[in-house]
Amino acid sequence: MDSIQIYAAAIGGILLLLLAQSMIRQLGYRIMFLSRLARFFAHITQRPWFFFLKHFVYSFILKRKTFIGPISRSEFIAQLIYWGGTATCNMFKVTTTSAAGTRAGQLAVVNLALLFFGRRFELLSDLLGIQSATYRRIHQTVGLMTCLQGSVHALLNIRRAISTSYELGSPKAEVDNTAGSSWYGSDFLHSSNESMLCVYYKTPFYLEHLCVGDALASLTGEKYFIVALRNVSASRIGCRAEILRSRDKSAAQIMILLNRPFKVRAGMSLHIWIPGLGIRSFFGSHSFPIAWWENDMQGRAKVISLLVKPKSGFTKRLLYSKPHQLRTFIEGPYGVPIDFLGYDRILMVATGIGIAAQLSYLKELVGMKDEKRSTRTLYVVWQVDDESNLDWVHQWMDQLLLMDRGVYMLKFGIYVPPSDNEAPTAWNSEHNRIWKIPGTINPEKIVGNWWSDNGKALITVLILQQFLQIKKFVTE
Numbered sequence: 001m002d003s004i005q006i007y008a009a010a011i012g013g014i015l016l017l018l019l020a021q022s023m024i025r026q027l028g029y030r031i032m033f034l035s036r037l038a039r040f041f042a043h044i045t046q047r048p049w050f051f052f053l054k055h056f057v058y059s060f061i062l063k064r065k066t067f068i069g070p071i072s073r074s075e076f077i078a079q080l081i082y083w084g085g086t087a088t089c090n091m092f093k094v095t096t097t098s099a100a101g102t103r104a105g106q107l108a109v110v111n112l113a114l115l116f117f118g119r120r121f122e123l124l125s126d127l128l129g130i131q132s133a134t135y136r137r138i139h140q141t142v143g144l145m146t147c148l149q150g151s152v153h154a155l156l157n158i159r160r161a162i163s164t165s166y167e168l169g170s171p172k173a174e175v176d177n178t179a180g181s182s183w184y185g186s187d188f189l190h191s192s193n194e195s196m197l198c199v200y201y202k203t204p205f206y207l208e209h210l211c212v213g214d215a216l217a218s219l220t221g222e223k224y225f226i227v228a229l230r231n232v233s234a235s236r237i238g239c240r241a242e243i244l245r246s247r248d249k250s251a252a253q254i255m256i257l258l259n260r261p262f263k264v265r266a267g268m269s270l271h272i273w274i275p276g277l278g279i280r281s282f283f284g285s286h287s288f289p290i291a292w293w294e295n296d297m298q299g300r301a302k303v304i305s306l307l308v309k310p311k312s313g314f315t316k317r318l319l320y321s322k323p324h325q326l327r328t329f330i331e332g333p334y335g336v337p338i339d340f341l342g343y344d345r346i347l348m349v350a351t352g353i354g355i356a357a358q359l360s361y362l363k364e365l366v367g368m369k370d371e372k373r374s375t376r377t378l379y380v381v382w383q384v385d386d387e388s389n390l391d392w393v394h395q396w397m398d399q400l401l402l403m404d405r406g407v408y409m410l411k412f413g414i415y416v417p418p419s420d421n422e423a424p425t426a427w428n429s430e431h432n433r434i435w436k437i438p439g440t441i442n443p444e445k446i447v448g449n450w451w452s453d454n455g456k457a458l459i460t461v462l463i464l465q466q467f468l469q470i471k472k473f474v475t476e
Contacts, residue, residue: 020128101156344455
């Protein structure tokens, strides 16, 4: 087994391990024995895992800059291993320029195979059991590596072709020029099948490596088949969506009556395609977090609600569309569920429209019937731009408070713009479970007070800026 085979086997092995743990996790939700075994394993590894989170995952080497970042210690180590291992493979037992060019082409093929399945980041991240943002960073890194290796392969082959004593029309020169030019450009797969065959002929192990890709492709095809089932039934094609606008038109709720009910978990998102909004909406789908859902008697969602704040393009057309039902096609849901059962205290922080994704966690938490339900504390901190933003979610807040009646573990702290009254006031709820607080969120004060109590705690932060980021901090 040469270095390329070891490199390909390592990448394929990592993919298979991720796929295996994802399948075991999914089975754990359905098989009680596996679920208890997973919780026991999580309990005995709790302290090492907390150490890893504190010192590697949430400890950053580089803060967010304009074009890069943030980069945590764990990501830096992973990138160092990946780039260092690839560079070692580039140079291992390579003594000539020709061999270096061939090796770079082989490495480009290995990495290129990983990019074939990246049309939907959420789809692959769900299959592998990782967060979508993590898979996106992996995809970007592998894409950069593929471009670099392809460029090195092309340049070295061009250099060899120029320096060779063969005439330009000879068979060897034609192969060299084809191989060199094929790696340099985005249309490689469509324009240079002969070059790929040459590379695979020299390194037949890639056929085995791509078996991993074939497995992922078959799973992807299966997932797309399920997506087709979501939208097609004997009675109709597509789902029905109704657009409910807030009074000040600062947000809109998309209420989707599903064609076929399915299971929904907190933190999941949905891709929607509404061709009736115009020609531009006909060609693309858009992803939104699931804010709320209503279940049928079998515990499957029959109605799903999305909360959208208009900016431009699709969301703006959505807000100002005519008030009628629209045929909607959905894809998903996507998202890796989070197990909240082990936590005694949960703090959720959101600003603006970011509350949409937190609502699904609130619905799932309040509806849990576990042994910690009577002692669990759940506090939601939400900062709004205007008090009218409360209209976005008031009906769901009422349902949450009704679900929580008798337990009273849920409390809201809503930060509103300052007014003449600077003191916090209880607002429209029994047992003072909703407080309106003038001003902005003070993260240091809130988190400091939260950590001062005993018990296992979780903080989720969901702030909508350029991207939606969720950071979790776990302590005892």
